[in-house]
Amino acid sequence: MFVTCDDVLNWAQVVAYEIGFVTVIMRSDTNTDMRGRTSFVLIDCERNGQFRSKKKDFVRRHTSSTKCGCPFKLCEKPVVGGQGWMVKLMFGSHNHEMTKSLVGYSYAGRLAKDEKIIIVDMTKSMVKPRNILLTLKEHNANRYTTIKQIYNARSAYYSSIRGSDTEMQ
Numbered sequence: 001m002f003v004t005c006d007d008v009l010n011w012a013q014v015v016a017y018e019i020g021f022v023t024v025i026m027r028s029d030t031n032t033d034m035r036g037r038t039s040f041v042l043i044d045c046e047r048n049g050q051f052r053s054k055k056k057d058f059v060r061r062h063t064s065s066t067k068c069g070c071p072f073k074l075c076e077k078p079v080v081g082g083q084g085w086m087v088k089l090m091f092g093s094h095n096h097e098m099t100k101s102l103v104g105y106s107y108a109g110r111l112a113k114d115e116k117i118i119i120v121d122m123t124k125s126m127v128k129p130r131n132i133l134l135t136l137k138e139h140n141a142n143r144y145t146t147i148k149q150i151y152n153a154r155s156a157y158y159s160s161i162r163g164s165d166t167e168m169q
Contacts, residue, residue, distance in 0.1 A: 002085045005030060005041060008076045012043050012087070017142075020098030022046040022107050023074070038077060045072040046107060047096055068096050102144045109144040111153055119153045129154065 002008045009025070016023040026044040029037070047070040073090035102108040111119070115136055122132045129150045136145055 001079065002076075002087070005039075005076065005085055008041070008085050008087055009043070012074060016045075017102060017108065017144075020100065020102070021072075021094065022102065022105055024048075024107060026073075041076045042090075043074040043076065045070040045094060046105070047094075048072070070094050070096055103146065105144060109146055109149055111145060111149060115145075116153055119150060120157050123154050123157055 002011065012023050022045070023043050024046050026042040026048065028041040030039045030041065047066050047068050049067045050069055051067050071091045072094050075088045075090050076085050077088070078084070079086055099105075118136065118139075119132055122135065127135075129147055133145065133147055133150050136143060136150075
């Protein structure tokens with residue numbers, strides 16, 4: 001039993017990271033005001049599904065995909081009385097090995113809003129990206145953020161500055 005839907009998502013993410021895989025929301029419907037429909041969130045392994053080419057005549061050469069059709073699935077639904085959320089394990093096994101380290105997984109290493117604010121503040125102060133990464137790791141040693149994500153956040157900040165400068169002219 002969990003109080004909110006976000007509590008379930010955070011719990012599933014923490015447990016998955018400890019085991020060695022990443023969870024993603026496959027499908028959700030939480031704003032159901034229609035009669036007969038219930039809220040739900042389906043949580044899957046990141047490796048669920050198959051590789052889909054963006055071009056129809058594309059021949060896969062020298063490419064790789066982490067998608068392997070993993071059947072792992074969790075379903076979260078509100079309790080009948082409306083006093084919280086419950087989790088149901090739909091399928092609990094994986095068809096792939098668990099990773100030893102989640103460093104390099106884009107979903108596991110993504111930046112939170114407060115971390116983006118720290119990056120912007122430190123960028124304004126002319127702090128080097130490697131020192132920004134060290135600061136983020138000091139705040140939370142369990143982060144899987146890489147230097148590439150720091151560079152991307154700085155680039156997004158610089159782009160937003162350039163965009164606002166051109167609008168003012």
